[in-house]
Amino acid sequence: MTIVDGGESPSRLEGKISAMIVCWILGFGSLIAWNSMLTIGDYYYNLFPDYHPSRVLTLVYQPFAFGTMSILAYNESKINTRRRNIFGYSLFVASTFMLLVLDLATSGRGGLGSFIGICAIVAFFGVADACVQGGIVGDLSFMLPDFIQSFFAGLAASGALTSALRLITKAAFEMSNNGLRKGAMLFLAISTLFEFLCVLLYTYFFPKLPIVKYFRSKAALEGSKTVQADLAAAGIQTKDDHHEQNERLSNKQLFIQNIDYALDLFLIYVLTLSIFPGFLYENTGEHKLGTWYPLVLIASYNVWDLISRYLPLVKFLKIESRKGLTIAILSRFLLIPAFYFTAKYGDQGWDDIARIIPGINKWSPHSLCNDCST
Template identity: 70%
Template sequence: MTSVDSSGVPSTPTRLEGKGKATLVCWFLGLGSLMAWNSIMTIADYYYALFPLYHPSRVLTLIYQPFAVGTMLILAYNEAKINTRIRNIFGYILFSLGTLGLLVLDLATGGKGGIGNYIGICVFVAAFGVADAHVQGGLVGDLSFMCPEFIQSMFAGLAASGALTSGLRLVTKAIFDKSDHGLRKGVVLFVAISTALEFLCIFLYAYVFGKLPIVKYYRAKAASEGSTTVSSDLAAAGILTTESKSAVDAKDERLSNKQLISQNADYALDLYLIYVLTLSIFPGFLYENTGSHHLGSWYSIVLIAVYNVWDLISRYIPLIERVKIVSRKGLVIACLSRFLLVPAFYFTAKYADQGWMIFLVSFLGLTNGYLTVCVLTAAPKGYKAPEQNALGNLMVVFLLGGIFSGVALDWLWLIGNGKF
């Protein structure tokens, strides 16, 4: 096993060794964090065919979020005591079993509708919410005391999961569109690919990421600053650490969650505002409130794909320092100004054609990804590792809280249109 110095940091660290590989792995881990959920959203056209009266995109999203937020609150409160390695691996295993379960359920029932099958899908969606809280909070907390590039890459991977699922969905729909039961065949192939990618993430986190030199360096440094959440990851990477007096003192001096939120309330508010607006429109409004257009059954799929592609592209824009918003006041103003999209979407759906709707959806995705990365990479980095981990978890709490609130507000679009 690799030895460590008196502070717990690996001797003669080469901090940049493996940075490129670690950044790439973070991208795949982000991809797997939302692959399962984006799969559900992308095949919603199939679920609307099976369950036309049950509002699948809205109901499934509403089921997913309470489990994600509730689990995340529990994990954030206890984050200092939780084994990060077990937390993340458990989350990816749950994602893998959930997507596999969706595939088995569809094959076993022959793709039939009915309330029983719908409840089964809801159970798997609830499991995705629990898995999301484990993985997303665990990864953001873990990466918060490492390179900002790792956070950016992970969130680019999150967006890539949407773009990839949309691309795969368009391909599978095109391949099977004219065949018998073509919609179902495309969905089965699509979910099978998603399941394989989730299993890949288990391998990458368990056997690759933690053994990269730069990751070992940051985790050992975190342990020397009083972090106990990285112990299992360090042991798996071949590093033995002993708790020093400085580590004990660091734990005693750590800021509380209340203090961290007080010092970073604007960043937490930014994330909440970004996602409450986005999820009040995406995906329910795009599936049920945009009317019928020339694209026919392709319309909602194209809108989802357009959003996901621009969400992905925009997460790389902050890498250009000249166009990145770093001002705390500027970020709050930018997040609040996005609420002008609510009347814009209302009047576009009512009076404009599909071209204007595609433009608005593009702008929604562009601002969502760009502002998310700006906030998370601009958030203070001057804390010690245990505090950075706690702050990362708290940021995810507000992010998921925004999603949950947006999902609930999304139902307001149904008022007065006769769809209740």
């Protein structure tokens, strides 16, 4: 592979800070749609009190995300990464907008038909998530570790900022007629616009940054075929020299080498999704805060989720042993009795503490798994 437009050395390239900001925004955008569904759960519980929205929507979302990710991973070397990521963000835009359209078309009425429609849209969220998160991480793995860190920082910030935005919109419309619905609709509209911003940034701005062009050109020289469309978008042409290229490991070899990381991530989400969000909405009882209480619990979880994302940056808190990482993740299951007893016997203060702990200990091992595996 020959690059017609030669590159500079990375020390002289411009655009690193801009690229990190864009990566953060792209990370934020890859989860804002799903976090939007979680944080307007109070509205959906008002519409569908008998359908357990937070539990059902999670069960719909995850299989589609996992199935799509598996298919894309199997065919990774044949897939145009640029089209994959643009399709993913565009699907986020369309799906979030469809939530607005569905609510307007039904005038905010509940019923089985509306709930099935929402489930179908959430399935598209899962497909989009698989396209974007895997595609962006794979794309950034050719570049600086700082870019991947920025992307994951955006992922972590998504929950906290969407919770804050949801609390603001709920407060703004609480006293107005049909305020719960108005707040949810404004929230979804803002989310749609932000997803559209991600499409524009990834399509037109990110590929033209000098440092991004350099690393994509370098990846092409090393034999990567998935960056050719990105280079073309930046005005860089490539041609095949038919020289021998380094062969990549097979998917099976990669999986065997990283099977402990795969198991760790599986265990992280098994426990997290058993608590968040369904348990928070349905098993915390009646409290003085009323409909605000689940939102406050989710916000506290997300804030500590964000804080814990940066704990591995503190050297003495970083777990570098793969065995130690697995032990830390397994120790999270010792918290299960705490949730049972706080839900059954504890007051609000103990309930809050019980929600904060998994927020802290989810992202620390999660971020370490991702950082080590990439």
